């Protein structure tokens with residue numbers, strides 16, 4: 001059986017070689033404001049997330065750790081995140097929880113970015129003890145617990161039983177001292193589960209919707225399995241997952257993720273109710289192909305695009321953008337009507 005380390009390397013290789021895909025926000029239109037009272041130099045991009053204040057509504061989402069190669073990758077990602085003012089999550093820390101030799105590849109993020117808002121990351125099969133150690137390892141500001149059932153089902157070494165998750169998640173939430181973010185990895189979240197996350201005591205949901213990195217595709221390539229194309233497209237899209245989450249769990253903050261690769265997509269995600277946006281595939285790909293300087297330029301361009309959209313919609317703050325007029329058409333509107341979703 002393949003080791004966790006080999007799997008992590010495979011994920012990096014496949015994410016680098018697969019084409020980047022964008023979440024489909026084409027049904028969501030923001031309205032141009034021809035007479036805005038806005039000043040580019042006075043825009044306030046700060047946002048509140050689970051009691052924390054982010055200086056910009058962006059984070060580099062969970063990617064890696066636990067292999068030698070991850071030390072340099074996480075060092076560069078953390079340096080760029082610091083420069084751009086982004087928050088950052090580390091990849092799953094299970095490898096380091098099992099073998100402390102791997103701690104360095106996670107701790108490097110805190111070393112490089114001591115003032116950063118940094119998130120720890122574990123799977124929902126972890127217990128209280130592991131959760132606490134993951135947070136301590138990097139002095140995390142919050143803990144992400146990831147859910148990835150479709151991925152596990154295709155991974156040759158994956159799990160096939162998902163019982164007891166709710167109980168364990170509730171125990172972890174009660175025991176750790178930092179806010180807990182329940183996170184999908186690209187299959188989205190329905191309002192029924194969002195409501196359960198709220199009941200369990202989560203502080204935020206990273207909806208990880210369909211449209212960006214596709215772990216069914218990555219795992220089927222790794223396993224050399226042919227999967228039916230409709231099944232490969234399994235999941236709830238990123239824009240719909242934001243609406244599902246806000247409807248099911250109105251008290252929880254939402255991080256939008258899954259194929260958000262532009263400032264315009266980020267603006268639309270925020271206008272649908274997100275507090276912040278996470279990106280994984282894009283920063284990883286740009287870093288590996290072009291290096292940290294190009295990555296910084298790319299993230300700054302995305303920030304600039306977000307500012308442009310705020311200017312053109314007459315929004316001075318992230319809160320303004322969350323309440324700017326939006327027109328929702330097509331399949332997204334049909335889905336909203338059938339599912340009773342609201343833009344909250």
Ligand SMILES: Cc1cc2nc3c(=O)[nH]c(=O)nc-3n(C[C@H](O)[C@H](O)[C@H](O)COP(=O)(O)O)c2cc1C
Pocket residue numbers: 011012015061062063064090091092121144145146183184185186208211212213257258259260278279280281282284
């Ligand atoms: C190479 C790679 C490794 C990842 N590893 C993790 C992980 O360890 N834990 C996790 O919660 N999410 C992991 N993710 C998922 C991302 O955090 C994110 O939820 C997902 O990729 C969707 O965002 P994107 O379309 O911007 O890539 C990984 C993503 C990539 C590309």
